[in-house]
Amino acid sequence: MIYIKNLNCKTNKLINKNKKNKIAVIGSGVSGLSTAWLLSKKNDVTLFEQNDYFGGHANTVTINNGSINYDLDVGFIVHNNINYPNFVNLLNHFKIPTQKSNMSFSFSAGEGEYEYSSTLPFGPFIQPSNLLKKRFIKMIFDIPKFYSFAKKFDFKSNKEDINLINFLELGGFSKDYCYDHLLPMASAIWSQPITKIMHFNAESFVDFYNNHGLLRFLDRPQWRVIKGGSKLYIKKILDEFCGKKILNSKISDVFRKDNSVKIVLDNQNLDFEHVIFAIHPANILEILKDPSEDEIKILKKFEIEDNTCFIHSDLALMPKRKSAWSSWNYFSETNQDIKSKVFVTYWLNLLQNIKSNTDFFLSLNPTKLPESKKIYKNFYYSHPVYNKETNQSQAQIEQIQGENNTWFAGAWNGFGFHEDGLASGIKIANKFDCFVPWK
Known part of the structure; x- marks a missing residue:
């Protein structure tokens, strides 16, 4: 487990009017990152990521070819100015170049x-x-x-x-x-x-x-595409994030009782007031030990498709x-x-x-x-599946938002793309009176 704390973050005291909530955000794709980033300005936030990098599908892989390094985006890759308004504003906020x-x-x-x-x-x-x-x-x-x-x-x-x-x-x-x-x-x-x-x-x-x-x-x-890779905006968000960050965090259990949340990580109990799941519903149900009937009914209808990926030159x-x-x-x-x-x-x-x-x-x-000597890296991604049941659950997700101090963010709430994930994170942050720095 890699434990990181951001000590160089300045909280905007002008908007820090409410009580600081102790919040756990599980998952650091664009949904989890955006939620944690916005909430951390006014709350005590811990961001958990099971992988050894932050970003989820926003994954820039550096390939060395001869004496030159190439930064390749291999998950989230493209966006446009019309269908990705929040994401474009995010890039503009951080002055991230695109091409x-x-x-x-x-x-x-x-x-x-x-x-x-x-x-x-x-x-x-x-x-x-x-x-x-x-x-x-x-x-x-x-x-x-x-x-x-x-x-x-x-x-x-x-x-x-x-x-x-x-x-x-x-x-x-x-x-x-x-x-x-x-x-x-x-x-x-x-x-x-x-x-x-x-x-x-x-x-x-x-x-x-x-x-x-x-x-x-x-x-x-x-x-x-982002010139230099999506790692640029990930770094900017993490630099502004005012909380704790934990990589390689294999959370085994999440319990809720009396308006509190207990997360079990490496046999340690960590206490929070709210938990935000920014992972896929199938993974939520694996670790949430006391789901309500409504949570089970809604979340179980979301399916995922596993895909095997290779970066190569074959x-x-x-x-x-x-x-x-x-x-x-x-x-x-x-x-x-x-x-x-x-x-x-x-x-x-x-x-x-x-x-x-x-x-x-x-x-x-x-x-x-691919021919083995031409493979640079292989990995796995999961993508949301869309059908009639998915649409029904998407229409019902608001019914369980905030119940038992539990929130759900993810691109699976929309069409499965970066803008959908970012929008879902912003929506939850707004519930805590935390807003984006753009109009």
Whole structure:
């Protein structure tokens, strides 16, 4: 266990009007970091992280290649100014530089037998023989058809909750469009297998696509990356955090009684007045020893998908045709493969503007491992799963916020992205009369 205390933090006495609460924040992803940072200005906060680094999915890995170090973001990577307002304000507050990113997408099926990319104007036609395939032609024609259908569909007049696969069936879209384009792209976005993406709530899916400019060909948001990696904003938050920080903290139990919270860490009992869980609900239920019926009912409906990740330089895990290489590269081992875990490779050089003669890749769940000598690091991430039950629980989470001095923050409260996590942290901090330093 690594125990760190920030002794160089200045509390703003002008806003320190209320009683100092003793608060435990469990988890240091963007949700936990933002909550702890804001609360620490007026409260006694301890931040617990089970890993050996702070940041969760905001994870910058430094790779030494020859005499040069490259900082690669390998969890949270991109944002834009339209859909990430709080996060952009956070970066501006800390004067963190950003730069434009490339968000191109490619699809590769059957060991490169069928490939295309989204890069216009030539990306869709990198394999000329595709123009003679009904599979490709149907897919191309269904793209604008989906944009129009999704924007016009009246969800309010439909009394039943429709999942994504039912929505696609209602629109009469070809399997070629569904399994070669829309579902693979969504699978890559949410790091889920297609079988789970199918059960995504259709109205939520369409809202997300529409808000992110994915229902139009032009005028899409400009995506950006942090110049120097997300570690820069993590460091800034930790520098301003006015509390205790504990890494490698394997919390075994959390008990609550009489408006107090007891956390068991390394066989030691630590006492607090409030606890904020900034981890996934499945992990909360593993350590929360006295959950209420409502907490169990709501939290157990949130699922997670585990993904195995590799940072590497193996070209074999990229599309067969170099002209197809994109920032996001989705692979289907068999035609219209839906059951396997998502296999996607991010080309970090293009995605993060990495200038190097060596290509750096991040692959999730590759069906064949990268060549061992070309692997820099491997690790595991868990991502939230979205379905009808998830939507129901998201609507109910407010019912248990603050009960038994217990709070719940996480990107799983939204669409699973950085802005969602930050927004959930800000919302809880506001309950304690702690607010962001921007308007």
